[in-house]
Amino acid sequence: MSSFKSPFRSPLFWRLLIYFCIANLLVFALSSWVTSSFIAFSSEQDIDWATIAQSAEGAYDTGGTDGLTTWAQQQRAEGIDATLYENGQPLREMRLPPSVRDSLPQWLAEGQNLALNPFPGFYIGLQNVTGKDGHTRQLVGVSSSRARISRHMREKILLGSQLALSLLLVGAIGWWVARSVSRPVEAMRTATRKMAAGEFATRVDKRWSSAHDELGQLASDFNGMAERIEVLVAHDRGVLQDLSHELRSPLARLHLILDLAQHSATPEEAAAHFKHAEREIARMDRMTAEMLALSRLEGGLPGMERDSFDIAELVKERMDAAHVEAEARGIDLQIHSTGPVFVWGSGILLERALDNIIANAIKFSPDYGRVDVDVEQDQQNAVVRIRDHGPGVPSEELGLLFRPFFRGTNAMHANGHGLGLAIVHRVVHVHGGEVIAQNAEGGGLAITMRLPGAEAT
Numbered sequence: 001m002s003s004f005k006s007p008f009r010s011p012l013f014w015r016l017l018i019y020f021c022i023a024n025l026l027v028f029a030l031s032s033w034v035t036s037s038f039i040a041f042s043s044e045q046d047i048d049w050a051t052i053a054q055s056a057e058g059a060y061d062t063g064g065t066d067g068l069t070t071w072a073q074q075q076r077a078e079g080i081d082a083t084l085y086e087n088g089q090p091l092r093e094m095r096l097p098p099s100v101r102d103s104l105p106q107w108l109a110e111g112q113n114l115a116l117n118p119f120p121g122f123y124i125g126l127q128n129v130t131g132k133d134g135h136t137r138q139l140v141g142v143s144s145s146r147a148r149i150s151r152h153m154r155e156k157i158l159l160g161s162q163l164a165l166s167l168l169l170v171g172a173i174g175w176w177v178a179r180s181v182s183r184p185v186e187a188m189r190t191a192t193r194k195m196a197a198g199e200f201a202t203r204v205d206k207r208w209s210s211a212h213d214e215l216g217q218l219a220s221d222f223n224g225m226a227e228r229i230e231v232l233v234a235h236d237r238g239v240l241q242d243l244s245h246e247l248r249s250p251l252a253r254l255h256l257i258l259d260l261a262q263h264s265a266t267p268e269e270a271a272a273h274f275k276h277a278e279r280e281i282a283r284m285d286r287m288t289a290e291m292l293a294l295s296r297l298e299g300g301l302p303g304m305e306r307d308s309f310d311i312a313e314l315v316k317e318r319m320d321a322a323h324v325e326a327e328a329r330g331i332d333l334q335i336h337s338t339g340p341v342f343v344w345g346s347g348i349l350l351e352r353a354l355d356n357i358i359a360n361a362i363k364f365s366p367d368y369g370r371v372d373v374d375v376e377q378d379q380q381n382a383v384v385r386i387r388d389h390g391p392g393v394p395s396e397e398l399g400l401l402f403r404p405f406f407r408g409t410n411a412m413h414a415n416g417h418g419l420g421l422a423i424v425h426r427v428v429h430v431h432g433g434e435v436i437a438q439n440a441e442g443g444g445l446a447i448t449m450r451l452p453g454a455e456a457t
Contacts, residue, residue: 015213023173027165047080049115049125053139056084057129060091060137068092075141082125082141096142100124108138184208184215188222200230247284254280308344308454311382312337312375318354319373322362330368333358337375341382344454345431353427356420357386357447364390364445381433382453387446392439401437421447 052075059071068084069092075082083092088108096104099118107114107126114126127139187208194202203209203226209219254277261273319333326333343350361371365388374385393401402425421437424447428435433451440446 019173019177023170027169030165047123047125047143049127049139049141052080052082052141053127053129056082056139057131057137060084061132065091080141080143082139085138085140086135100142104140181215184219188219191222195226200226200233202226250280250284307347308342309347310340311343311350311384312341314347314351315354315373315375315384318351318358322358326362331362331365332370334370335373338377341375341377342454343382343451345451349427353424356424360420361386361388364388366390377453380453382451384449385446387440387444389444392443392445393437395439398437
């Protein structure tokens, strides 16, 4: 199945898209405001009505009404609509707002020069001017802030302001977005370098790993990975230290045995030493195998296959497998089961756990003693209880039995490496169950495994 993920379902995608849309909206809003402000500012500058009146009179003197019309068209392109009045009548028709048209006869009759600004952005001018023919005429002109700048010029100003603001705002917002993305990436890069340098306690800061986008999830996954690596490395180091410590004594004994065999007086004496050396080698081999098994279990059991099976039947099989060892010491193995009890898990791993517990019970049982095994269904759990009738364990040591290489005060009664119950504890733990050790009434140690039950297949 394809692992492609649509970008439309990505929080980071939507965050970047929204940011850039907001940036563009801000650009258009600000550019419009700047353009309007610029136009208003330009229009608010003083209009030289006297110069305009002289220009109009010159056009009329040289070209008459047609010349005045041509001049008016040119002025309209500059944002001013104007004409000349003579004897109260316009020499060329022009449109005026009703309020201006109603007041104009009175203004013309007064014969004064006026420059009015009745409301923001709108200007009125009346200017007396004398022509070459000696007649006095009056210029009447109006202008608005938006009309003063030509359309072509307005477009240039608008485009220029939009371009400048676009570069400024998009650059600023782009910098902020890039910074918000690069900072967690840089934090993860720094953490990765520290991890590569052996600082396994390194974590990405919580302010980055707690974010709810892809970068936050990546930082959180990195922290999970780093924590897992730290645990595994610490465990492997511990296993290596424990193994090196435990192998030191048998290796020293083996060196001594081989030295004695080399200096033996007779072949029979040398053969006895070599046989002793074989036992030491076999002991180290078993201990190494158990340590590797425990290390694999601590590593999380990748690819562990699970199935539903009857654990009561598995217990019976493992009891039969241990029958020879128990019979050699006259130990009676008793199993009590109410019927099939199904669990969900790995039969191979649980087989190893049962072998360790049964072997431990036989090891600490007295000759001609008894080992009792009970298998029952307790609500939704399967319960396996294995009890011996040996010396038991001091109460202060019960909580330490499942630690690797722990050997209590009763270890002198049997050989071992202190790994069997540690493996049992890890197997039960990865199955989602629990295992406890208790001193049984009447003497002996009882190991109880409680595992989640399953339906029969």
